[in-house]
Amino acid sequence: MLKIPLFTRLVIIGLVLAGLIAALPNVFYDRVETHNDALRTIETAGATAEAEADASVWPSFLPANLVNLGLDLRGGAYLLAEVAVDQVYGDRMDAYWPEIRDALRSERDTVGAIRRVNAPEGQLRLQIENADGMATALQVVRNISRPVVSLTGAGSNDIEASASDNVITVQLSEAERVATDDRTMQQSLEIIRRRVDEAGTREPSIQRQGADRVVIQVPGVGSAQEVKDLIGTTAQLTFNPVVTRTTNPNEAPGPLNVLLPAADEEGVYYVIEQSPVVTGEQLTDSQPTFDQNGRPAVSFRFNPQGARRFGDYTQENIGSPFAIVLDDEVISAPVIQAHIAGGSGIITGNFSVPESSNLAVLLRAGALPAEISFLQERSIGPELGADSIQAGTIACIVGGIAVLAFMWASYGLFGFFANIALIINVGLIFGLLSLIGATLTLPGIAGIVLTIGMAVDANVLVFERIKEELKTARGPARAIELGYERAISAIVDANITTFIAAVILFTLGSGPVRGFAVTLGLGIVTSVFTAIWVTRLIVVTWFERRRPRTIEI
Template identity: 45%
Template sequence: MLHFSKLKAFVIIGVVLLAGLMAMPNLLAEKSREALPNFLPSQALTLGLDLQGGSHILLEVDVPSLKDTLEKQLVGDIRLRLRDAKIRYVNLKRTGNGANVTIPEVARADEAFTILQGLSQPLDTGLFGQGVQVQEFNVVRNGQNISLTFSDGGLETRIGRAVQQSIEVLGVRINELGTTEPTIQRQGTDRILVQVPGLQDPARLKALLGQTAVLQFRLLCDNQPQGAGGAVPLGCEELADKENPGQMYWVQTSRSATVDGEDLNDAQTGFDQRTNEPIVNFRFNTGGAQRFCRLTQNNVGRPFAIVLDSEVISAPRINEQICGGSGQISGDFSTQEANDLAIVLRSGALPAKLTIVEERTVGPSLGSDSVRAGFVASIIGLVGVLIFMVVSYGLFGMFAVLALLANLMMILGTLSFLGATLTLPGIAGIVLTMGMAVDSNVLVFERIREEVANGRSPLNAIETGFRMALATILDANITTLIAAVILFGMGSGPVRGFAVTLGIGIVATVFTAYTVTQLIISGWIRLSRPKVVPL
């Protein structure tokens, strides 16, 4: 068992050296890593929020705002469906949980009910289309009165979709800032946790995260406010002018009178050739260009509003159909504001308003203190293990320490290769792994002592010790690995970081504490031909 062929020994040594090569960039300065040849690994571990500082923000989906938007769309859709069918209606209004409408003509109430039932689309409550389908609205008729109310399952599904879509949009926005390894994950039913390590401008991050960036092109209503306090017509919504908040517009709420910014294909910053002011140039995709073309073609001579986050940027008149699929947004923008607006437009609009419910900023100095504390803890742990093993097992203890160093190289090398983010819990997992690694050596060495005490020869005792301890080592590490897998699957954030380092450390431990130690002892036996076991 102590015999290693040249190929086997070469493979074991090669794995250790390769791990050391992948871990090497962590010991170099950034400029030195950039100067490395292309064939050498240059990727170092990314430090987490708690180690290099950054921003921690907990966002919450504004459910009342989302519900309000859905209600407005519902009222507009009801009006459109009934008008298209030439069915007269009265008392169309929002109810706080849907909408209500009355059909004066009794003979057409059944037809109207059937038409409005088509507004309630089945929504899937599960992932990948495998969940239970629920109706978005409950459509109920009471004589000539028809009410559409949000179903519990439908509203919950809408909120869940809004959270998931928001996570995707926020990921695109944050990645365009050039940050590394941001953490964006769902918490509960309507909250999103955002952690961005190394970000030095948290105010800009909050502005990007909080901006809904809903760009819409909406037709103006036929009647417009003549002064303050006028009643907003049905099917219309009152919005303020961005530059002049005292100027109000009534815009249509129907989906058919709106082209959304979700159809944008690109948005880039530029400069107005006449004023040299920053602007944002945008371009629709094919579907958006066709919808915008139809909207302008069918409404030549009518005014429409360019709306961004419920504020009217401008309200030009449609003089002719616009089918080019591109345009520009101008305003009193700074260069950075224009760039940030282009980022949020490219990433897409958030489906609902997000509010900040918790905010923490970790400074770089606090992060460097954490790195220093983690490094000191690791060194103290390594030195403590070294002293214990040498005092307890002498020369074999030194062999175990060499295997432990190989173990650390494999952990750091693997984490670097995977592009993992190292956090304080991750450092805790590494320190814990050091103790577990020598634990496997302790099992082997104590078994060898027992075999020597039973009168076996040194070579026989060493072979038997490794063979008999293997099952115990595997059992102990496999059970711990199962726990690490469960932590990774059910945990989040720092818990996952701990589970990753612990899991990688366990696999490296089995390899180094058993195989590498065995290879070292095998080489020592060949060189020294011992008469006794130095334990």
């Protein structure tokens, strides 16, 4: 008998209703987007009358997840950036110097005096007084090395030491360089993402490309320059001891010192020690504020380790100046008046209110581990995005009408049932896209159009099978039942192969290719569901009410 249990019917209807309700916000896209923006504003900046009014334009009891529009549909900025991963090697060697120096000092009787000498970028060179103690010095340095933390570098150490005369050269091992490059890229991706998110942009796409490049797509911004201004600054904040202040830009800073300009005083330079007391990496928070004179400033707070080091330094150097250095410029060089405990302070300078807010965002998001350069940039206007949406909509409508007309003309009433399921299928696709927070691009629209054409294939297989079963004169109920049962294997086989292709596209592709793969994969899932269960429920419900003695397909 042609029967569907009540529980199964309720599950099918529930899934369809849930998917259509999830897709509903996309019908009122502008209204729901205004509602979501208002909620985000209330959460970050507090409630205002305008924000509460905007939040009320969409009922709070309804879902508010939208299908995010990609760069080619909304307009925005596209950037291809390259990360200078080699820069990190020198920073690693600078960080090793105090540890190696202290370890060698414990063997002073054997190696004699130790001093650091100039070396190429990425290397650390140490000169020891007693060449006879070279073997001991090398062993001390090698004992400091640590295992490489990566799958490919298992069994290797992070640094290598070699000797020539009385000079020891220390550098990262090849395995550690590979692991460092990977960590640098991961950190850069996360910091770029945090900076872009801090600015309140909608659903940016930030992806690694190759060994040292990053693709950044930010929908809804006016130009690529806005994104560059936000993420192009490394925001490397350090607190360094001051050696002297000068007006001579050519003054020799001396070994292990650097000469940096003052940000707010033209013609003024500071000679500072190269090794910082604390860095921006130890910051836990930064906020725009005002100083005691009402001028814009930035407050900051260190983590426990940074607070302890900062407190110890200020306690031991009362009366001495120290420099607050941001991106190789001294933005402030105050004199330490007292012990600064608690790990918090304030950065003052010639800031405007927007500049202090932007600096706080950059510091709060963290310092980029290495400099980035932009290889490509382009801006896509919202008018072009609107044209893309219109073209995609027309393509969907034309393709949908053609398929609907073909099915109705070919299969009559059963074709009408298939058309209802096809409309539900498109709604379910948008519902799933909304639930997972997917981004819809122009290739994604192509995937939906392709799904519309493929969605009826399963129904065609079922209907043709039912026509074959009717020839055996077993009756319409038995023919419908056998038609669905015997067509399932062909439907599953045909869609699994396409789904595998979608998975491969998603795994190996990037950007637009992945957008196409997502809509195609979701479309296959919803197509199989609507063909096997939704259409069958419609047909069974109609058959139970009409009880026809014969059916024509």
